[in-house]
Amino acid sequence: MGSEPSSLIWILGVSGLTAITLIAALAALLLIHQRRLAEQARAWGMHLLQAQEAERQRIANDLHDDIVQQIHGAQMLATAAGHDAAAESMMSVAADLRRLAHDLHPPALRLNSLEAALTDLAARHRPGLAIAVSGDAEVRLAPDKALALYRIAQEGLHNIVKHSRASSVEFVLGFSDATATLTISDNGVGFSPRDAAGSFGLRSMRERAAAAGGSLEITSEPGKGTAVKAVVSRT
Numbered sequence: 001m002g003s004e005p006s007s008l009i010w011i012l013g014v015s016g017l018t019a020i021t022l023i024a025a026l027a028a029l030l031l032i033h034q035r036r037l038a039e040q041a042r043a044w045g046m047h048l049l050q051a052q053e054a055e056r057q058r059i060a061n062d063l064h065d066d067i068v069q070q071i072h073g074a075q076m077l078a079t080a081a082g083h084d085a086a087a088e089s090m091m092s093v094a095a096d097l098r099r100l101a102h103d104l105h106p107p108a109l110r111l112n113s114l115e116a117a118l119t120d121l122a123a124r125h126r127p128g129l130a131i132a133v134s135g136d137a138e139v140r141l142a143p144d145k146a147l148a149l150y151r152i153a154q155e156g157l158h159n160i161v162k163h164s165r166a167s168s169v170e171f172v173l174g175f176s177d178a179t180a181t182l183t184i185s186d187n188g189v190g191f192s193p194r195d196a197a198g199s200f201g202l203r204s205m206r207e208r209a210a211a212a213g214g215s216l217e218i219t220s221e222p223g224k225g226t227a228v229k230a231v232v233s234r235t
Helices: 003-080 084-104 114-123 143-164 200-211
Strands: 130-135 168-175 179-186 215-220 226-233
Touching: 003 084, 114 130, 114 143, 114 168, 143 168, 143 179, 143 200, 143 226, 200 215, 200 226
Parallel strands: 130 168
Antiparallel strands: 168 179, 179 226, 215 226
16 A cells, blocks of 8 residues: 555656656747748748839839830920920929839849948938938848848838938948848937837838848837837848
């Protein structure tokens, strides 16, 4: 009879260890499954972004190489016919379309230069907002990663112009052996990141960073400006 409690304790101990082992194995399998789902979602997200960018490039080419040229032809005819007001209006429309084509697919990115594309973006933005581009000397960056950071900069600048009432903005590029970092900072009114968690613009920036295998960090307080830091892998 004395051995029965010991046997029972032994059986319960073995059963407990078996249960713990099974739980650990199930947790490991769940973690692996979640990682695979995340990788698949990231790959699918990148696929969608690449398809979107291909369409943007097609539209930009059509605007620049076809429609703008047709407008220039009409402008020359209007000038020759003495319709100066119409010619001036056409010139303004052509300039707007060229800017739109640049925004859809900046030529500097075709040369794989993120710094040049950001400098061009800064130069084409509204007067009264001082925009500086600085940081480490640019190193080789995969085209899709450069494009992801450029789109984040575009959306960030759009948000700054729309909401921040800032007078100055700085794009800072940083590079390590494995990552590329873009920090966008402004001297505007700031906000509470918790209150803006559902913002479409911020969500779009986060999704682009995640699709590029990276992350987005936002630091802001009311009255103290905002800094957005995007980090992506270089390859």
